[in-house]
Amino acid sequence: MSKQAETTNRTTAIHQSRPPSDARARMTRHHMIVFALIGLFVVIAPQFLYPVFVMKLLCFALFAMAFNLMLGFGGLLSFGHAAFFGGAAYAAGYAAKVWGWPPELAIAFAVLVAAVMGAAFGFLAIKSRGIYFAMITLAFAQMVYFYALQAPITGGEDGMQSIPRNALFGLVDMSGDGPFYWMVVVIFIIGVLFMYRVIHSPFGEVLKGIRENEPRMISLGYQVQRYKLLTFVISAALSGLAGGTKALVFHLASLVDVHWTMSGEVVLMTLIGGMGTIFGPIVGATVIVTMQNYLANLGSLVLIIQGAVFIVCVLTFREGIVGVIAKWLKTRL
Amino acid sequence: MTSRHDDGADYVLTAKGLTKVFGGIRAVDNVDLSVRRNSIHALIGPNGAGKTTCFNLLTKFLTPSKGTITYEGEDVTNLAPAAIAQKGLVRSFQISAVFGGMTVLENVRLALQRRVHGRSFDFWRSSKCLNSLEDEAVQLLEDVGLEDFLHDRAADLPYGRKRALEIATTLALDPRLLLLDEPLAGMGQEDIGRTSDLIKRVAETRTVLMVEHNLSVVATLSDRITVLARGAVLAEGNYAEVSEDPAVVEAYIGEPNDTYD
Numbered sequence: 001m002s003k004q005a006e007t008t009n010r011t012t013a014i015h016q017s018r019p020p021s022d023a024r025a026r027m028t029r030h031h032m033i034v035f036a037l038i039g040l041f042v043v044i045a046p047q048f049l050y051p052v053f054v055m056k057l058l059c060f061a062l063f064a065m066a067f068n069l070m071l072g073f074g075g076l077l078s079f080g081h082a083a084f085f086g087g088a089a090y091a092a093g094y095a096a097k098v099w100g101w102p103p104e105l106a107i108a109f110a111v112l113v114a115a116v117m118g119a120a121f122g123f124l125a126i127k128s129r130g131i132y133f134a135m136i137t138l139a140f141a142q143m144v145y146f147y148a149l150q151a152p153i154t155g156g157e158d159g160m161q162s163i164p165r166n167a168l169f170g171l172v173d174m175s176g177d178g179p180f181y182w183m184v185v186v187i188f189i190i191g192v193l194f195m196y197r198v199i200h201s202p203f204g205e206v207l208k209g210i211r212e213n214e215p216r217m218i219s220l221g222y223q224v225q226r227y228k229l230l231t232f233v234i235s236a237a238l239s240g241l242a243g244g245t246k247a248l249v250f251h252l253a254s255l256v257d258v259h260w261t262m263s264g265e266v267v268l269m270t271l272i273g274g275m276g277t278i279f280g281p282i283v284g285a286t287v288i289v290t291m292q293n294y295l296a297n298l299g300s301l302v303l304i305i306q307g308a309v310f311i312v313c314v315l316t317f318r319e320g321i322v323g324v325i326a327k328w329l330k331t332r333l
Numbered sequence: 334m335t336s337r338h339d340d341g342a343d344y345v346l347t348a349k350g351l352t353k354v355f356g357g358i359r360a361v362d363n364v365d366l367s368v369r370r371n372s373i374h375a376l377i378g379p380n381g382a383g384k385t386t387c388f389n390l391l392t393k394f395l396t397p398s399k400g401t402i403t404y405e406g407e408d409v410t411n412l413a414p415a416a417i418a419q420k421g422l423v424r425s426f427q428i429s430a431v432f433g434g435m436t437v438l439e440n441v442r443l444a445l446q447r448r449v450h451g452r453s454f455d456f457w458r459s460s461k462c463l464n465s466l467e468d469e470a471v472q473l474l475e476d477v478g479l480e481d482f483l484h485d486r487a488a489d490l491p492y493g494r495k496r497a498l499e500i501a502t503t504l505a506l507d508p509r510l511l512l513l514d515e516p517l518a519g520m521g522q523e524d525i526g527r528t529s530d531l532i533k534r535v536a537e538t539r540t541v542l543m544v545e546h547n548l549s550v551v552a553t554l555s556d557r558i559t560v561l562a563r564g565a566v567l568a569e570g571n572y573a574e575v576s577e578d579p580a581v582v583e584a585y586i587g588e589p590n591d592t593y594d
């Protein structure tokens with residue numbers, strides 16, 4: 001670079017860099033707009049969509065976001081997240097049905113169960129990497145599946161049925177889909193805001209660093225395993241939030257929730273929507289759940305269509321739907 | 334344990350009988366190394382001599398097959414790499430290691446976050462609380478001449494600036510001993526001048542152990558030089574001593590492929 005070019009470069013750099021990043025403010029503004037759109041959607045959706053369908057959407061969106069926290073932000077590909085989702089569904093079901101707990105406590109219990117499972121599995125799996133990590137998490141999830149299949153309390157092949165929605169705080173009737181819808185909306189919003197905060201916290205900065213350059217983070221004195229483990233636990237807990245809520249929505253916790261195909265589905269949702277994006281998993285979950293819903297009468301053909309959509313997505317836009325949109329808008333979503 | 338070098342005051346780092354075997358190859362073979370406090374100590378030798386492996390052993394990125402490492406009088410042979418870094422023994426990498434997707438300021442802030450802030454597990458707090466670190470980060474970046482690039486993406490910096498950023502990030506940890514693996518490799522003449530000045534300034538209050546191929550820089554900067562060849566120490570001394578050592582001269586002539594000039 002010539003001396004003159006160097007000088008002009010420096011002056012423009014000063015202008016670009018001195019006001020603390022405009023780009024960040026712009027990005028935050030974009031996020032606020034998307035939040036507002038999501039808020040608007042959940043408020044008006046019951047006008048033209050079945051509440052149960054929207055609740056299902058919200059549960060899976062939450063699940064995919066929780067999964068994305070691990071894959072997209074922690075760089076950890078788990079192939080056993082069904083264990084947390086399904087395990088929590090059984091936990092919430094058991095608490096509501098056998099102990100008669102109100103929904104908020106049943107779901108809190110489900111989150112706790114998932115977090116404890118996450119801590120245990122994570123502790124054992126976190127030392128391995130890549131495909132080995134995926135295999136170990138799958139193996140743990142299969143253990144949970146077989147437990148659910150055999151154990152007397154889970155209802156085996158039939159699943160845990162007629163899970164009641166008891167009164168909220170023991171006061172407010174939640175048995176109808178109308179009122180319960182709003183509870184699910186609140187849970188969803190809390191989950192999304194919490195996740196947003198995690199990503200934009202000091203902890204989130206460390207995760208970003210680990211994703212960018214793990215050896216360098218170690219050389220800076222970060223004990224990266226501990227950060228990964230915490231990511232695992234948070235992700236498992238939020239998957240539990242999704243699973244526990246889902247059990248109350250459908251009055252059902254079943255083997256489908258703990259089956260490995262559920263683990264695969266959440267990978268699919270995340271990749272289609274855009275891994276490592278904030279809103280991608282919501283979009284991915286919407287695509288998959290909508291497809292399953294409206295193509296349900298096609299039977300197993302749904303799986304083939306799902307596979308085709310996935311292949312098309314991976315081949316044409318690797319960043320996922322939201323990743324591509326963010327690229328167009330030159331922002332991060 | 335007592336030995337000639339373990340007086341604790343003079344030597345920051347002492348390695349004894351350091352050995353690393355990779356499936357039959359002795360990449361590092363019985364190396365003794367003592368790094369004097371507040372000195373610049375250079376590790377030189379042909380490609381494949383085992384210099385990077387040595388660094389990996391000293392910073393525990395690799396586990397030694399044999400040997401002991403003493404840092405500030407403490408046996409650190411069995412510590413984890415992050416634990417060693419926390420004690421102030423911090424390395425850079427042969428291949429530039431910046432966080433490319435982050436801004437220059439964020440790179441340094443990430444290092445400060447660990448040392449100064451200590452809230453790195455706080456997932457419920459807004460990262461705005463890290464803003465308080467920015468003054469110190471800017472100060473560190475001014476020291477390496479990067480004050481005009483604060484909000485540039487690290488990946489977009491020219492190579493020499495990346496190395497400068499790496500050094501600023503390392504200095505943010507306030508290390509007592511810096512291990513720099515080929516800090517000048519791939520730099521133009523101007524960057525070499527600036528960076529070697531920087532290393533000299535850094536070493537006024539700290540200790541530097543560096544691998545470097547640029548012999549003229551090694552000659553002017555280093556107080557002591559250890560020459561490695563095939564994993565073993567070939568010679569040690571100041572530049573005049575080392576460059577006249579017959580074994581070293583022979584190794585240079587016997588290595589037509591190396592990068593010395």
Ligand SMILES: Nc1ncnc2c1ncn2[C@@H]1O[C@H](COP(=O)(O)OP(=O)(O)O)[C@@H](O)[C@H]1O
Nearest residue numbers: 355358360378379380381382383384385386387
């Ligand atoms: N992880 C590894 N596995 C096997 N052999 C290695 C490994 N790292 C280095 N080596 C070998 O050890 C020797 C020393 O390498 P290195 O320390 O990188 O040399 P230098 O940095 O001096 O150029 C080389 O022969 C190299 O091939």
Ligand SMILES: [Mg+2]
Nearest residue numbers: 384385386427
């Ligand atoms: Mg090397």
